[in-house]
Amino acid sequence: MTNPLDYLPSAKEVGTYDPQALVNNFSDLHPPLTDRQAIIESQRCLYCYDAPCVEACPSDIDVPSFIRQISDSNINGAAETILKANILGGSCARVCPTEILCERSCVRNHDAECQPVLIGLLQRHATDNMQFEQHPFTRAASTGQHIAVVGAGPAGLSCAHRLAMFGHQVTIFEAEQKPGGLNEYGIARYKMTDDFAHKEVAFLLEIGGIDIQYGQRLGSNLALSTLRQQYDSVFIGLGLGASRALGLTGEEAPGLMPAVEYIKTLRQATDLGSLPVSKRCIVIGAGNTAIDMATQMSRLGATEVTLVYRRGLEAMSATDHEQEIAKANGVRIVTWAQPDEIMLDTQGRVAGMRFAKTVEQAGRLMPTGETFELAAEAIFKAIGQGFDDTSLSDATAAELDRDGERIHVDEMFRTSLPNVYAGGDCVQAGQDLTVQAVQHGKLAAHAIHQALAAKQEAA
């Protein structure tokens, strides 16, 4: 949905339009390794003992083991090693910030070569090239227990798959019309090509015992109280559906919209040329979504893309690697400036933005008093996500204890309500990573299974 921008020209009408070039602009950012490259790269792994990369992986993938399996040309074995720890290992191989996780901890960084093993690309090689005649994981005998999962994003899918392995029946309630969550709707198009998110979910569901109901939104046509009554346990993997507001006058003006909304449309677009593009645009934010937005705008044909952040580069949550991608795509990054006023034209549409320069004093961000203006026909806000109002409006969900705005869970992923568990972006502050969500879902499934088994034993 790009309604706020629909008066802008389409990508077709901006600059010299070459449909093939446009498609190429959104092809794989990092092309996969060939078989030979994968074998050669796998040889670089030192097969460390108690490997630092495993410690760094939020989903506990046994990295040395799967790489050794690749070096033995045992691709299915490698894939299974990855997937048994992380059923969404294929998408994590694409979207994980490996440069701050496994690859940063690789001991080869300290070796003569000073280059980590390309763990992410090797993981992708294994998961892209696996060929199973049937799903590699099997279901335990049916437990007769039925669990409700709210949200078919990485956390919910991971939880559902593990619960299915334990022999539980799972029903997932998904607000959108497709599964995958941010993998389907929220990641830059060139990071997840060829409908990969969809294919990965189809593979995951092959285990059986998982049913997904679409268009089911908590607080709208779905009530947590009902789920608690009808199911043996509930797992909430809502994500963070709402974009934070700038809190400025004119926030509803045509030309201003949340980056996630635009990216969602871009990801689903069959004709990239039909997307609205502003030649000059501004992205507010410092995370990967801001980078994805700015870079994709540039690749769609925008000529002046400025990313503005109120603090310095080192404070950006987007990694150096991500920042480099943006710069390589002609994105200008302006730091130490925060939105001050949305500038509108005579028709009330976005014409630009005034920024207040900032400075940090004793740990606090202060305006310096200086301002500057940037002209732009579109402004994208990517300053973080929160719960959307509808899910909060569910009477029972509103009762859940919070950590700040997120749902509070204990180390077993239990919420303050009995039999209700939660995981993924909706619980964990800090780095909202796909791989983290997958781990939450998996661990919550173990906790749910244990609790149900204990209950059955007691009965």
Add this chain to the structure above:
Amino acid sequence: MKTDTFTSSPFPSFGKKSSGDSIVNGVDLSVNFAGIKAPNPFWLASAPPTDKAYNVVRAYEAGWGGVVWKTLGEEPAAVNVSSRYSAHYGKNREVIGFNNIELITDRSLEINLQEITQVKKDWPDRALIVSIMVPCNEEAWAYILPLVEATGADGIELNLGCPHGMPERGMGAAVGQDPDLIEKVTYWCKKHYSKPVIVKLTPNITDIRVGAQAALRGGADAVSLINTINSITSIDLDAMAAKPTVGHQSTHGGYCGSAVKPIAMNMVAEIARDPATPTLPISGIGGISSWRDAAEFIALGSGSVQVCTAAMLNGFRIVEEMKDGLSRWMADKGYDSIEAFSRKAIPHTTDWKHLDINFKTIAQIDQDLCIECGRCYIACEDTSHQSIAKLTEQDGARRYEVIEDECVGCNLCQITCPVENCITMVPQETGQPFLAWDNDPRNPFQVAS
């Protein structure tokens, strides 16, 4: 059109050493091996690269000091199968070992003799040795030897080691595995041939010294070793047949290349330090691919070295790097001839019982170089002496420390460490005198010292 990289250049000698020059980087690389002179010790072994004049001339042009012409046999010439070689690969597709099931020359004796005559005439300064294998009766040898002598070649090498095909016909390794036959055939050769006779030994035996002693008794001027080792390099797990696959079948071949170098060096050293063959010249063969390999063989008693697999994998040009590297190393060490460092490692090569039981060395880990991979720890913990401690620094970094009292100095940690010079083995001052096992009171068969 035939092109020749060495003569077609408009600047034929510019920047290029004369390929036959024995002086390289100011060092004399020439050898006199059992009476056979060559400008350098790098010879091509009897094998496909020395099958005909075309290859041999290219080898000489490239700078090889000598060539052992691929084995001649009696008429009719051998017939080879199609699909002849296979490899034992490392993970990066580097060839670790090489295997062949090719027989001796499949060209006529007459053509081979003509070509040998012409090549020797054209290249008088290079060693040209003819490999021969005929049935184990004196008439066969008495027939062929005068024909070979007439070519003017510098000597012969008896192929008593071919491990595949020929032994089934009573030749090759079938002779080399029987000391009496080695002696007999060598004797016939010395009787019917006036120039140096080199006996090529098979490693497919239990004690290489027995073959060398038999050759010496027969009157051999030198031995060369090793010939190839019986091998199967790999099985195609779909076809369930070894490689090289001939139709649906395979057979064992002869193994060579880098993988056999340690086996060959031991056998060369065994003969070099055998009191029964103390001065028998040895032409070292087996996995020699670099100047360093050659230097090692020479240090163990080789007077020349023969190369095959490295040339087959890279072409003849490798000799240039071998000569350059060897001569620079020699100049650096002050060795002015091959002779000057030949056998230098023999005095330090001995039987286990003569080693110093009081010597002690222990591992030392350079913490600045350590990349914290933990390989040394798990190797020692699982398979050796539990003498590396795994510690965690305050900042979470791993730290591996040698438990000196437990370390037996086995070298395993140093071997498995991926970082060069991170783990060193440091000899310890024990204050104990040299003590060989022979004289150790713990030895029930102690010899009074």
